[in-house]
Amino acid sequence: MDGLTPIQAQLFALQDLDYRTFHCKLMPTVDPERVIGVRTPQIRQLAKQLSGTPEGEAFLQALPHRYYEENNLHGALLSLGKSYSWVLEGVNAFLPYVDNWATCDLLSPKVFRKHLPELREEIPRWLANPHPYTVRFGLGMLLSFYWGSDFQREYLDWAAALQREEYYVKMMVAWYFATALAKEYAVTLPYLQAHRLDPWTHNKAIQKAVESTRVSPEHKAYLRTLKVKSPPQPAL
Template sequence: MYQELRDRLHTESEQGYRNFHMNLVPGIENILGVRMPTLRKLAKELAKNDWRSYLKEAPEDYYEEVLLKGLVIGLSKCSLEEKLNDIADFVPKINNWAVCDSFCNSLKFTNKHMPEMLAFIEPYLSSEEEFEVRFAVVMLLSFYIESNHIDHVLSLLNQVKHQGYYVKMAVAWALSICYIKFPEKTTPWLKTNQLDDFTHNKALQKITESLRIDQQTKGWIRSLKR
């Protein structure tokens, strides 16, 4: 079964897309070049069958094979406890931003279990592993930048101290979304946050790149640069 799945991935791969994707994910060499719509289709097929055996037994030699497991976890029908166990098993396998962000985006069930998921992801914010921290930050920006959680999200982001580049970029991205959605909440925080200068300035840059911010406000945002 798993060899057939791998053969299918090879058949669906495109050399041009592989080269393009490798440029987006520096340092990751085991990419076949299978497009996301195809992976989502495969994940849906797998999730309808014995997905538990698939998660335990299927190989993970290629980038797409790892990502495919993450997508299946997002689609699997099971208890919250089992889902969280599968996520906990998967997070240490994340070694690049693309798998991280695609995996987070697939965890739509979070919308039905907001308190439980928040309690689950918060410990990852203090992890020593770069992509474990990014996982938590991307989960926050994907599901928790809304009225009931914005204050807590800003507080949590202010506490992230990991020096990894992909953590800092995720925090900056999250802060830009906070400002765009909740400028009145985020404005005072931009003046007093404890972020390092790189992350702070990158957040300002991302805010000014938004088409939803007027030119006068962009000028003020730039004045906060360190």
């Protein structure tokens, strides 16, 4: 195709039109004209090839990107970074351009796991951001990294305090509480009993917890009794 950058041409060489049709249905917020149709494992493999190269570095500076897969490649490149400060700077530069749940959730830098105290200081700033996918990313960091000895009760407060109407933010709050019910049931249950979440997110968290294999049958039975009358699904 004429007018493509070398990296765009590489992505089009990996195009799967059947996958493109399928994947577009999963991302109603993304213009199908911006979707090439490249599977995530192939994007990750291309990221490995480009990581640390001048071509890869130039690509990371070339925001905004045209195609959905370019954004996914950008996220995959950042996720491979070895320097915490470099990755953090790159993530903060990239987040304003993230416009869908799939790109947001793909962005999960491995180096963050080695810097949890420093990362913790960034999360409240992401949660307070007006951009919904920056908020979702902040929640995703709590969901990915802060369990076991790294879990703190206040993280539940952070998530419960979010007053956002966007579907993909509410859904991530629900996922976070469903996971917390699986991992920290005794600490998390009072948030459901006290109705700290809006009705839709409250019920969605219970639904996801009940569907989980990590929640006991006894806990699932009790959680079902906590469901409330829910308003319609929030708009995408």
